[in-house]
Amino acid sequence: MTQFTANSHLTCVSCGADTPRPLFKKACAKQDIELLQCRICSMVFLRPWQKTGPIALYDYYGQRMHLKKNELYSQATEASFKELLEIFEKSGTRGKRILDVGCGDGHFIDVCSKQGWDASGIETSPSAVALCRKFNLPVQCLDLFSPELKPGSFNVITLFEVVEHVASPGPFLARAEELLALGGMLYLTTPNFASIDSRILKSDWYVVHWEHLNYFTPKALKKLVCFHTKLAVKTLKTRNISLGLLNNLVKGKKRNRPNPGKAYYNLNNPCVNQEQRLRELASKLPVLGLAKKTVNGLLNLFGGGSTITLLTRKVYA
Numbered sequence: 001m002t003q004f005t006a007n008s009h010l011t012c013v014s015c016g017a018d019t020p021r022p023l024f025k026k027a028c029a030k031q032d033i034e035l036l037q038c039r040i041c042s043m044v045f046l047r048p049w050q051k052t053g054p055i056a057l058y059d060y061y062g063q064r065m066h067l068k069k070n071e072l073y074s075q076a077t078e079a080s081f082k083e084l085l086e087i088f089e090k091s092g093t094r095g096k097r098i099l100d101v102g103c104g105d106g107h108f109i110d111v112c113s114k115q116g117w118d119a120s121g122i123e124t125s126p127s128a129v130a131l132c133r134k135f136n137l138p139v140q141c142l143d144l145f146s147p148e149l150k151p152g153s154f155n156v157i158t159l160f161e162v163v164e165h166v167a168s169p170g171p172f173l174a175r176a177e178e179l180l181a182l183g184g185m186l187y188l189t190t191p192n193f194a195s196i197d198s199r200i201l202k203s204d205w206y207v208v209h210w211e212h213l214n215y216f217t218p219k220a221l222k223k224l225v226c227f228h229t230k231l232a233v234k235t236l237k238t239r240n241i242s243l244g245l246l247n248n249l250v251k252g253k254k255r256n257r258p259n260p261g262k263a264y265y266n267l268n269n270p271c272v273n274q275e276q277r278l279r280e281l282a283s284k285l286p287v288l289g290l291a292k293k294t295v296n297g298l299l300n301l302f303g304g305g306s307t308i309t310l311l312t313r314k315v316y317a
């Protein structure tokens, strides 16, 4: 867990500028969550990263150990993973070695393997590794900086909702770049701090949580990549509107105060579960699926979708 260290001195985690401005506080069971924003590059990050045990926070995959693949992996997610693999192929990957960093329950690796890719994963959560191994997936309990991972050895590296969890996202992306072969691609997703959801809900945005140390806008993410790597940005988009927002607008603002002992992806987190159900429904109802594509297109026009997706390529050795 080398990437989890306290950001005790108040400098920007992206550009290193000092005196970030306080954005807002969110009441929490033990101590308030406070977000700060860099005055130079607009990066947003959490002030107090308390050593309350990140490993314990991420050790919730054991709850899922009894589930079978078809109970754990959703068809809608599988379809979106297949679309992504097609994008990698159309973008001209020079090989099929994929590393999924923070691979969680291993769903992406499972889909990659079925589609003929040579995929493996790393996880720092021992219970996630145990869950993946139950499904015979090639997953190791390593972090990105582990010497077992050799520079230049992957054609694609994926980071699904990972970069918001690491204390030093710049060196983290630089290490991913190092592990890529020339021409290889780095793909990541992360919540969008400039989304409609975030702008309306502010501290009630359910993404504002102990687990999330960094909060990106598309612009701030692009700057982070430029500051710390030589990766060429191929596409930078936003997509999805969250059901959590609609629920809040219909029912009125419902305070969402995370308990530092409760994990964001806990099976009982109603916000995360709602999003999952909407995706499933959209995949089964063509009309809803079409509506979702139209909404995503509109959201991307002004960068207001709830998720940022970034595709980059290693063009310099």
Ligand SMILES: [Zn+2]
Pocket (backbone or CB within 6 Å): 012, 013, 014, 015, 016, 017, 038, 039, 040, 041, 042, 043
């Ligand atoms: Zn900055």
